[in-house]
Structures are given as C-alpha cells and as structure tokens.
Amino acid sequence: MVFNKTEEQEKEYLRQIINIINNSVNNTDKSVKEHVDTLQEYKEYLWSNKDIDPHEIRSMRESILRHFATGESVIDKRKRLGKILDIPYFGRIDFTERKEGSETRVLYIGIHTFYDPGKKANLIHDWRAPISSMFYDHELGAASYSSPTGEVEGDISLKRQYRIRKGQMEYMIENSLTVHDDVLQKELSSNTDDKMKNIVTTIQREQNRIIRNEDTQTLIIQGVAGSGKTSIALHRIAYLLYAQKGEITSKDILIISPNKVFADYISNVLPELGEETVPETSMEQILSGVLNNKYKYQNFFEQVTELLEKPTPGFIERIQYKASFDFISQLEKFILHMENHYFKATDVKLTKHITVPAEFIDEQFRRFNRYPMRQRFETMTDYILEMMTLKHYFKVTTTERNLLKKEIQKMFAGNNDLQVYKDFFIWSGKPEMFKTHKNRTLEYADLAPLAYLHVALEGLPAPSRIKHLLIDEMQDYSPIQYKMIQKLYSCRKTILGDACQSVNPYGSSTAEMIQKAFVTGKVMKLCKSYRSTFEISNFAQRIQANEDLEAIARHGDAPTVLSFKNPEEELSAISGIITTFKKSNYKSLGIICKTEVQAQEITERLKSHTDKLYFLSHQSTAFAKGIIITSSHMAKGLEFDEVIIPQTNASNYNTLIDKSMFYVAATRAMHRLTITYWDKPSRFIPFPNPYTRQSTPGNGNNPPAP
Numbered sequence: 106m107v108f109n110k111t112e113e114q115e116k117e118y119l120r121q122i123i124n125i126i127n128n129s130v131n132n133t134d135k136s137v138k139e140h141v142d143t144l145q146e147y148k149e150y151l152w153s154n155k156d157i158d159p160h161e162i163r164s165m166r167e168s169i170l171r172h173f174a175t176g177e178s179v180i181d182k183r184k185r186l187g188k189i190l191d192i193p194y195f196g197r198i199d200f201t202e203r204k205e206g207s208e209t210r211v212l213y214i215g216i217h218t219f220y221d222p223g224k225k226a227n228l229i230h231d232w233r234a235p236i237s238s239m240f241y242d243h244e245l246g247a248a249s250y251s252s253p254t255g256e257v258e259g260d261i262s263l264k265r266q267y268r269i270r271k272g273q274m275e276y277m278i279e280n281s282l283t284v285h286d287d288v289l290q291k292e293l294s295s296n297t298d299d300k301m302k303n304i305v306t307t308i309q310r311e312q313n314r315i316i317r318n319e320d321t322q323t324l325i326i327q328g329v330a331g332s333g334k335t336s337i338a339l340h341r342i343a344y345l346l347y348a349q350k351g352e353i354t355s356k357d358i359l360i361i362s363p364n365k366v367f368a369d370y371i372s373n374v375l376p377e378l379g380e381e382t383v384p385e386t387s388m389e390q391i392l393s394g395v396l397n398n399k400y401k402y403q404n405f406f407e408q409v410t411e412l413l414e415k416p417t418p419g420f421i422e423r424i425q426y427k428a429s430f431d432f433i434s435q436l437e438k439f440i441l442h443m444e445n446h447y448f449k450a451t452d453v454k455l456t457k458h459i460t461v462p463a464e465f466i467d468e469q470f471r472r473f474n475r476y477p478m479r480q481r482f483e484t485m486t487d488y489i490l491e492m493m494t495l496k497h498y499f500k501v502t503t504t505e506r507n508l509l510k511k512e513i514q515k516m517f518a519g520n521n522d523l524q525v526y527k528d529f530f531i532w533s534g535k536p537e538m539f540k541t542h543k544n545r546t547l548e549y550a551d552l553a554p555l556a557y558l559h560v561a562l563e564g565l566p567a568p569s570r571i572k573h574l575l576i577d578e579m580q581d582y583s584p585i586q587y588k589m590i591q592k593l594y595s596c597r598k599t600i601l602g603d604a605c606q607s608v609n610p611y612g613s614s615t616a617e618m619i620q621k622a623f624v625t626g627k628v629m630k631l632c633k634s635y636r637s638t639f640e641i642s643n644f645a646q647r648i649q650a651n652e653d654l655e656a657i658a659r660h661g662d663a664p665t666v667l668s669f670k671n672p673e674e675e676l677s678a679i680s681g682i683i684t685t686f687k688k689s690n691y692k693s694l695g696i697i698c699k700t701e702v703q704a705q706e707i708t709e710r711l712k713s714h715t716d717k718l719y720f721l722s723h724q725s726t727a728f729a730k731g732i733i734i735t736s737s738h739m740a741k742g743l744e745f746d747e748v749i750i751p752q753t754n755a756s757n758y759n760t761l762i763d764k765s766m767f768y769v770a771a772t773r774a775m776h777r778l779t780i781t782y783w784d785k786p787s788r789f790i791p792f793p794n795p796y797t798r799q800s801t802p803g804n805g806n807n808p809p810a811p
C-alpha cells in the first residue's frame with residue numbers, strides 16, 4: 106500500500122510534520138532562552154563580585170565560553186528549523202532496496218535533514234545525503250546510490266515533487282517521466298528576484314554530476330551561457346560542506362569572482378541553502394598581494410575599457426603575447442638564464458687577513474639551488490662563515506656577517522623585480538612588449554608575469570590555508586595567471602566559465618588551455634541553456650554561434666530589433682519600453698551598453714524621462730533591483746527578465762571584442778530582448794531577423810535589411 110497516496114493525505118501529513126517541527130522549535134526557543142539567561146547571570150555575578158579570586162574568574166570564563174559555543178549552535182539550529190518550517194521538503198521518492206526482506210522506504214527530501222527524536226527517525230533527508238542523489242539521478246524503476254559501504258541498488262516506485270511555501274502546499278506533481286520538466290518550466294518562467302536563487306528543487310542530472318563530484322582535484326566546467334554554472338558552483342560548495350563536514354568549513358573556501366556586484370548578486374544562494382557565505386576575492390587582489398601591493402596597476406576593468414575605447418595594435422599585441430604559452434616558456438627559460446648568469450661572485454675581504462674567494466661564493470650560490478635565488482643569501486652567508494671559521498679559527502662579528510651578506514646580495518643582478526621584468530623583454534628580443542602607463546602604472550597583463558618572476562626569485566608567500574578554490578568566469582584569465590594560481594593554491598579547485606563569453610578575447614582561456622596550464626584537470630561540459638527563452642537563445646546564437654549550445658524549449662516573445670533616425674528617437678523609444686516594463690509583471694530590466702561611459706551617458710539622458718534608474722558602475726558594490734543601466738562587462742554573470750541593448754550602430758559594434766560584448770548582453774535576457782540602433786545597424790545584428798515586430802513601442806521602425 107502506498108503511504109500518503111492522495112494529495113489530501115499528503116497535505117495532512119505536511120500538517121503533522123509542521124506540528125512536529127513546531128514542537129522542536131519551541132524546545133529550541135526554550136534552550137536559547139536558557140542560554141541567554143545563564144550568560145546574563147554570569148555577567149551580573151561578575152559585575153557584583155568584582156573582587157573574586159583569579160582562579161574563579163578563569164573557571165567562570167571557561168564556562169561562559171562553553172555556554173556561548175553551545176548557545177551559538179542552538180541558535181544555528183533554530184535558524185535551520187525556521188527554514189524547515191517554511192519549506193520542509195520539496196521531493197519524495199519511495200525506494201526499495203533489491204535485497205531480501207527489504208521494505209519500501211519513503212524518503213522526503215528537503216534542504217536540511219530533520220530528525221524526530223520521538224520517532225527516532227529522519228523525517229526529512231538533506232538533499233545532499235547520498236540516498237537523496239537518486240531524486241536527481243533517477244526516474245521510476247531501477248535506481249542506485251553510492252553509500253559509504255558501496256553501491257546500493259533497488260527500485261523507485263514513486264516520485265513526487267511539491268511546492269511548499271510558508272508551510273502550505275501550493276501544488277504537488279505526481280511521478281512521471283516529466284516531473285522535473287514540469288517544475289523546471291515553472292521555475293524558469295518565473296521572474297527574477299534581485300539576487301540569484303537556489304535551484305535545489307530542479308537540479309538536472311548533468312548538473313548533479315558536477316555538484317557531487319568529489320574525485321577530481323581540478324574540475325573545469327565549460328558551460329554555455331545560462332547553463333547554470335554559477336548556480337552549480339554554489340550548490341557544489343554547499344554539497345562539499347556537507348559531505349566533508351569536519352574537514353572543511355566555509356572559511357576554507359575562496360571564490361575568485363569578477364567584481365563586487367557579482368559577489369553580492371550570488372551572496373544569497375549559500376545562506377538559502379543553510380550555509381555561510383564564502384570569502385571572495387579578485388585575481389588582481391591576489392596577484393598584487395604577491396607583489397606586496399607595491400605597484401600601481403591597471404585593473405581588468407580598465408584593460409577592457411581601453412580595448413573597447415581606444416585599442417592600439419600594440420596594446421592588443423602585448424595582451425596577446427602575454428596570454429600565450431610561448432610567453433610562459435620564455436619566462437621559464439629566462440628564470441634559468443638568471444640562475445646561470447645573474448650571480449657574479451667577487452672576492453670579499455672579510456678581515457685584514459681573511460678574504461673569501463669568489464669561486465667559493467659562487468659554489469655556494471649553486472649549492473643552495475633548492476632555494477629561490479634571493480633566499481639563498483642568508484644561508485650562503487652562514488655557510489661560508491662557518492667554513493671560514495673552521496679554516497681560519499677566528500670569531501666572526503655581526504658587522505662582518507652583515508658585510509658579507511650585503512656583498513653577496515650585491516653580486517646578484519636580480520634584486521629589483523621590475524628591473525628583472527624589463528630585462529626579460531630585452532633578453533627575449535621583444536622590448537616593445539613592455540610599456541607602462543601614466544604614473545608608472547603597469548598594464549593588467551603584466552601583473553601575473555611580474556608576480557611569477559617575483560616568486561621564482563623570492564619564493565612563495567606563506568602557504569594558503571584554503572582547501573577549495575572556486576574560479577568563476579574562467580575564460581577571462583590567461584594561462585600565466587593560472588600558472589600563478591597553481592603555485593599559490595595547491596588545493597582542490599572548481600573552475601567554471603564559457604569561452605564564448607570573453608570580454609577579453611585577446612587574453613582569454615578555453616577549458617583546454619586551463620588544463621594545459623595546470624597540467625591536470627578534468628573538463629566537464631554543460632550544453633543546455635536554461636536562462637533565456639528559445640527565441641532569445643537562438644537570436645544570441647546568430648550573433649556568435651556556439652555549436653555546443655542546446656536551447657531549452659521554453660517559448661516567449663521574439664527579440665525585437667528597432668531602427669531609429671537619430672539618438673533622440675532611440676532614447677524616447679527606450680523610455681517607452683521602460684514605461685511598458687513598469688506596468689508589466691517583470692521585476693528587472695537591464696539596459697546594457699557597450700561601455701560604462703555609454704551607460705552613464707544614457708542614464709543621464711534617461712533621467713529626465715523616467716525615474717528609478719540605477720546606474721551600475723565598476724565601482725558599485727551591490728546589485729540593485731528594478732531598472733539597471735550598465736555595461737556588458739558589469740552585466741556578465743547577471744540576468745534580467747528583460748534586456749534592452751541600445752546603440753547597436755555599425756560604428757559602435759564593429760570589432761571582435763564589440764561582438765563579444767553584444768553576445769554577453771543578449772544572453773543576459775530571460776524573457777524579453779530589444780535591440781535598438783540609429784543610423785546604420787551593426788553587422789553583428791542577425792539579419793534577416795524573423796522575430797522583428799512590425800509595431801514597436803516608442804518610435805521604432807522595422808529595420809531595413811543591411
């Protein structure tokens with residue numbers, strides 16, 4: 106007989122579960138109150154007995170700390186219970202192990218486990234538990250999961266999905282092959298919240314494989330636009346925190362993310378999954394840190410801006426060269442060259458009668474070659490002095506020691522990182538490949554190689570205690586940057602991105618290049634695109650084809666291309682679209698320009714037409730709700746219900762990098778996309794556009810075929 110067969114029975118069961126959870130909440134509340142009261146008592150006792158002896162104070166301090174720690178875990182439990190009360194579970198499978206005498210187990214699956222001490226049973230199973238993996242991996246029929254004791258095989262006889270909010274069941278979907286599809290379609294058709302949401306109820310099979318992969322040291326995920334890479338990466342973190350409890354905490358994980366806005370945008374997901382947010386940083390911060398924050402440098406955003414606004418062939422060439430593997434091998438050769446030619450030993454007169462011969466000093470430089478070059482001086486000095494005292498029976502003074510060390514240091518021609526770096530370009534016959542900007546500002550592409558040389562000369566900073574490194578937007582980093590990351594973080598890594606979405610086409614990396622830079626790594630692909638409607642995905646495919654991309658069959662409004670005579674007409678049409686948006690059910694509108702300057706200029710001009718606009722710049726630190734105007738670069742990784750891409754004129758979108766920007770902007774749209782231009786259309790707009798509407802908001806006209 107099927108347990109809770111009907112929807113009515115399920116609803117009744119839900120009510121019972123909520124009651125049990127409520128009891129647990131009451132007990133926890135009591136426990137929280139007891140802890141608070143005890144701590145208060147301690148505090149009062151300490152205040153009113155200021156002359157108690159130090160032993161008693163010490164033992165009280167220990168008790169307070171103990172109470173505090175248990176109190177904190179009770180508070181955590183209370184928070185978790187609050188979440189469970191709202192959405193106790195979202196799925197169910199009935200599983201019978203293929204073993205004699207096995208009974209069917211009814212497994213309700215939710216964000217957290219809920220154990221009922223009364224029934225001495227798990228009433229709800231955490232989605233990350235091994236047994237719960239079957240919910241994502243199998244439909245009705247034969248199924249299996251990996252348990253710590255081996256593979257458990259059996260059959261799923263029932264599978265259901267529920268939508269429960271605030272403890273109320275909104276709907277339940279019965280077991281069928283399309284359970285996931287139905288709920289997925291509903292999830293994808295909903296409008297965006299201000300921040301990224303968790304996808305725990307509808308994780309797809311290919312995504313689940315990545316989330317639960319624990320075998321691979323370096324996992325590289327190449328996923329098409331909107332395939333859920335970022336979502337999956339965050340669920341993977343939540344999974345690892347669960348599966349490796351006791352070994353890894355959220356503080357042991359580090360995310361390298363493109364900017365603060367993106368970090369804020371994704372900051373919701375882990376707390377929604379009941380985990381703490383994870384520290385985040387940027388590539389620039391890491392590399393500049395290695396160089397002791399000594400240099401002024403152009404950041405990645407500034408590099409992209411320069412490429413978009415005033416790219417010179419030299420600038421592009423420098424970026425391209427520094428993103429090549431040839432460059433890395435030249436650097437390696439140069440390090441060897443330094444090893445062989447940068448130390449020129451001379452005799453050092455230590456005392457009136459004692460001279461340390463040059464050959465002996467040179468010999469020691471070679472002897473200690475297991476140390477980075479600049480780290481040898483100290484050890485060499487000590488060793489030489491030891492040998493000299495043995496030979497000459499004299500006592501070395503501190504002054505003599507310092508003198509020798511200083512002299513040895515002077516014999517090395519590589520004491521200044523920047524000078525060494527310049528030497529490298531001269532040595533390699535490419536002096537034109539190094540150029541500083543105003544105020545001796547380094548180019549972004551120079552940061553990683555300079556840090557690479559610094560480490561070869563000076564050694565690595567203190568080993569990082571990070572146990573898992575996550576890199577998003579992997580395509581934007583170059584091989585030499587990955588080489589540096591490899592040196593700095595020997596831990597497990599999850600690296601994800603999309604080679605088609607580079608905002609740095611001259612210095613970007615594919616999954617295979619990253620694999621080559623690391624000399625290891627498993628590449629996994631995600632081909633299904635979930636974000637955009639079929640029509641938008643197809644449109645974007647025609648801007649820049651990605652053979653791997655498989656658009657999800659979710660249909661919506663066709664993208665619109667609107668042509669105008671001049672910028673004024675275009676602007677008033679955009680303001681018309683904004684008015685329509687405000688009246689619609691959509692929650693977010695992104696007006697995505699090619700550059701930040703253009704975005705700022707449009708913001709200023711639109712302000713007199715409409716209110717509640719939010720200009721998102723590279724200095725912004727938080728994602729905002731509503732109508733956002735920003736650049737393609739900043740919009741990367743984000744998504745909007747509706748997107749407008751203005752000024753797609755021939756002159757504005759013309760180069761390789763412009764095309765990348767256009768593609769990134771178009772793939773941000775979930776449900777609706779409008780492209781506008783005046784004068785001549787960009788050659789990247791897919792014409793003829795079968796989706797173009799005849800009547801348009803504002804003054805838009807149907808564009809002529811170019």
Ligand SMILES: Nc1ncnc2c1ncn2[C@@H]1O[C@H](COP(=O)(O)OP(=O)(O)OP(=O)(O)O)[C@@H](O)[C@H]1O
Nearest residue numbers: 304307308309330331332333334335336635636742
């Ligand atoms: N299994 C899923 N269930 C529900 N929604 C999903 C699923 N997978 C992805 N999505 C949705 O698809 C959208 C894109 O996801 P996400 O931003 O993680 O993709 P991405 O691959 O990082 O995208 P991009 O590279 O284009 O920035 C999000 O709205 C996400 O919630």
